[in-house]
Amino acid sequence: MMLTIDELKSIVFFENLNEKELKLLLSITRKRSFSQGEILFYEKDKAQHLTMVLEGVVKIYKIDPKNNEIILHRFRPKSMVAEMAVFEGIPYPASAAFESDGSVLEIDFEKFKEYFLGNQDISLALFKSLTQKIKHLDNVIALNVVLDSTARVAKYICENDEALKMKNNQLAQYLHMTPETLSRILKKFTKLEFVKKEASSYKITNKEALTILFE
Secondary structure, eight states: OOOOHHHHHTSGGGTTOOHHHHHHHHHTEEEEEEOTTOEEEOTTOBOOEEEEEEESOEEEEEEOTTSOEEEEEEEOTTEEESHHHHHHTOBOSSEEEESSSEEEEEEEHHHHHHHHTTOHHHHHHHHHHHHHHHHHHHHHHIIIIISOHHHHHHHHHHHOTTGGGSOHHHHHHHTTSOHHHHHHHHHHHHHTTSEEEETTEEEESOHHHHHHHHO
16 A cells, blocks of 8 residues: 555654655555454564554454453554564564554564664654563552552553543453453442443543552
């Protein structure tokens, strides 16, 4: 699928490139569209392109020995995906699939490295992208290793505005627990008046009390 210079320039990573640089970038870039459920890449595939989500939501996941899907992260538009694997020249450490219809930008990494990694603005943007992923990894560790299930739910719904709007099984999957366990915890929070049931979702009514559970 053809990409335009205006589309490239609208992306924060590339907004400071001049017309000549944008044309060069366009020559080593392609846009790919995906349907909901379609695989972007599998764990252990060779990482050859810098990949950025343009539209839709991409989940990064692994399959455990019991064949359960463990979601590690979700990426939304204008996010780089798995760039560390590309930088290190290693296979993808997890799989990626679209949770909605969407598209990605794929950039030939060898040519990108030759032409653009010396650009200070781009190098800084990539550095920020990597540090954000490190922060997310710290949060995943806190959620799944340090905290018990009740504290895990409390922390996640306090720090993610969209959490209580998610479907129960989707939120449970992201928190690495069964939907039944999540339902019990939300019922407990409702009884304690920490959250309030609203139609098909919940609303936090006592954030301070929830915060005490994980701090």
